[in-house]
Amino acid sequence: MTTAPRIAFLASEAPVAQEALARLTTRYGQEAPTSADVIVALGGDGFMLQTLHSTMQIDAPTYGMNRGTVGFLMNEYCEDDLPDRLTAAEEAVTNPLRMRATRVDGTVVEELAINEVSMLRAGPQAARLRISVDGKVRMEELVCDGALVSTPAGSTAYNYSAHGPILPIGSDVLALTAMSAFRPRRWRGALLPKPARVRFDVLDPGKRPMMAEADSRSVRDVVSVEVATDASICHRLLFDPGHGLEERLLQEQFT
Template sequence: MAFKNIHFVASSVPLAREALAKFSHRFGQTPADKADVVVALGGDGLILSTLQKFQSRNLPVYGMNRGTVGFLMNTYSDDSLLDRLNAAEEAVINPLRMFATQTNGDSVEALAINEVSLIRSGPQAARLRILIDGRERMAELVCDGALVSTPAGSTAYNYSAHGPILPIRADVLALTPMAAFRPRRWRGAILPREAKVTFEVLEAEKRPVSAAADSAEVRDVLRLDIASDSTIEHRILFDPGHGLEERLIREQFA
């Protein structure tokens, strides 16, 4: 497909705003409802929010790094934008759907492209019960938190918590504990992508826990249900030879 109608978005940092002004002047600013591609100028946080914002239109997003973290971004350049867009490789990502039940009975639903995480929000460690597809797999995990990561997000929070890097085309999810105290040596699990993961928070009033789907936070969580949503596809564009598969392999040899 030849991309011609570009909608630009940018983060609030000066470098990104300068790039937005430059590209908008050169290519124009196509309204989002008439665009066939989105160019995001910023960091990984911007591209994640942009993918979610435009998911109903199924628009591909091409990011250029004008932020601090840029794992999902392409190298910034003022030159040859149309050539780069039309030569780009596409990666398709299914997000995780989080359904959080709070201690007051309210519920919150959100999507995550990278990961859904639970983390203690008080001075005491969290106590979690873990169920996979409705079956108890761990009666008690005492920890600072835990997360479920997609392959695309496996080099982010998951990796910093010593979780595994997952190949982008692997039909698996990573379940990774954070600072596990009991069982002390438990390193987590790799699960089928179709698995439904449930965390039940034990002693939720005494040991409060927050949940986050990427950057969307929910406090005072009692139960968290997580599953991959194959009905939603996020499309990310990368320069040839620098796609997600190559980046994930390269990261393991850094």
């Protein structure tokens, strides 16, 4: 007989997620995340990212059930046969990006991003950026509303809304995507190898201030931002068979 997995349920503050938490813990029990075999996140994609950030030091995969809106990173919500679903689930592994942002006052802030690191204008005028890859300047000046570096897992989020490419989860590439590029006209970005180190330098930060975001963790008044994959951290996501990230990425491109 297969032993049922020990489950730690985590839920967003949304009433529908809290109701699901109460029902599921009554039915299947509740384990502490540090001693659980699997973490079940109840909420939307935003809560899934929050859960992955908060549990990255725990060696347990995360299975999401959608109690939010889009739920791209989540499985369908169903209370029946949960232990069997967890046992049969397929695993996808993704590495986060590490952002190192330097502010005008010289302070340095580091954050991790599972989806993307974004550079956003913080004033009324378009931003001016210099872009370097692996220490070599690739674009002397990009005039735009912003730019981002996306992982494959995040390629259907902000990156896709900015007309960036959808990346298969297994691909060893990152997407560099511009937002409302003014010069060069209609520049849509580039595909970079996963180990690439990207640097954004803000040109004229006094007149054209910019902020940086790593999965919505914001740093204001930045003068430079470095982005690179952190291969030392692996996030393990579980999906129902036939409904994993690879399948969802394909569906997004044909619907």
